[in-house]
Amino acid sequence: MAHLTIAASEATFVKLFNAIRDNFQFAKSDSVDFGPFRAGYDIKFHLENGDIDLRADNTVLVDELDIKWDKLDLSLGIDIPEICVGGFCIIPNPFGGCLVRAPRVCIFSADPDITLTLPLGGITSELSLAASLVTKYFIDPARPVGMNDWDAQDAVPPLNNKWQLFLDPQWLDVDPIDVADTVGDLLEAAANAAVDNLLGFLPGWARDIIKAIIGSVIGLIRRILDIPDDIQEWVSDLLNVSFGLLDIIAQFVSDYFAAKMPLHEIEDPYPILEAASNPNPGPPPMLVPVKIPIRDLTVFNDDVEMVLEANVG
């Protein structure tokens, strides 16, 4: 029979979970070359809400945990084709076609590249997970070998050993990122703005001519990117599948709960009496805290509460 048993209600467990949920932040950026174009993402999200349920099978279910996208920028780098003038027929061939053509002179020295950035943030995704509660014993890597517990306590920062309680996900399901149906409008606006920026130094009449040569900017972009009719679906596939964002999110969230952010920590040895001034005359002026070692800490739960059991001494 364990020397020590601590029980926490589901409500208390929820408070512990909410504290680590609110501490969660994720940010990442990366880019991939797809050949005809380059695509990149710059993302940042935090977690909110979620229904916590302690289950009778010794697991914890976290359902409908919101992924709040603070930033979800998709950038597309495209080389637009040559924009040239000339090439007209100088001497027609009397038998058809052209015998001599004028040289083509291109507006740019090479294929100009433009970058479109689509700000897709502000949306919400969801994830769910089921996890087991696990305990781990933590020794601070900065703690020198052989350091005693009092010196570890007095170090700045303290280098106490700890028992840590984690949620170890057994499965984790991230819903696909569902971009807004206005993404098509965003893409068109970004494409036009990018071309305007490219031609910004030119007088108005020159911009008009070049745009006429390019034709429909959004049509050109769609041809280069090979976007089918449904732009929304194409962008969603790019984010969820091509970039593998769902896998990246799932892995990070899993690592966060399982290894980076403990639900709770218990100092070992555990102070049962704090340091105090010596009530008796004579040295020492201060009495050290009274601590008791914690051994064999285990955790389990049912559908009502979480229970910690340990031996002491």
Next chain:
Amino acid sequence: MNATLNRHLFTMAAFDSGSLGMLTSVIHQFQKPGRYEGVIRRQGASVGSFTFEVAESSSNMQLEIDLARAPAPQKMEGCECAGTEKTPQIVSPKGYVLFFASSGTGGYSVVVGEGGEKGAKVFDSERLENGDLFALSLLEPTRYSMVNQHGKAKGTINVTFNRDDGRRLKNLETQYVEVRRDAFQPSQVQVISTQGVVFRVRELARIVVKKTESKEKREGEERPPIRVIRQLPPPEKKKQNSNR
């Protein structure tokens, strides 16, 4: 890939068959088979040279020579450069040699002679003759003047561009102008931006097309101060003061 804009394309105001730049080219047919040598000049100085061959055996109908990229004359000796004796360019006697400048601010002219020390001069781009062609493409929608500097021919080219024209850019037909010493036919040309204009030379010519002042500049131009001349009335005869 980062690309730099060819800004000069949009600032050109003059197009001269004797001083070639981007958007202009001169075309000549060398009908006699043989080897030819050309010297490129710019602002009176030799800046490059090239050679080519006219051969009956060639079926090449268009040989392009980029005056902005030909090697400098001092580099010709012992040089393995393209377009030199080592790698001659060849064209059919029924074909045409097109001289143009693919970059830079222009100012190029070319003289071509038969190969060898005593080769006769056969072509000078500053003096176009019957059968030569001068081709150009005008971008800015505005009015241009055209003159033949070896005669009295004058005319105008009006370039326009609107949204409807934008849809037709790929299907524009080349506009041709016959050139004689003292006349262009037609003398007034109407084209759309980027549309090709080809001058067919019939008599000695050096064709210069220049942008005239745009309407916008004329409207925004400051008026010179007006000189006011006001005729003063004759001085009034002074009445004698009876109280003096």
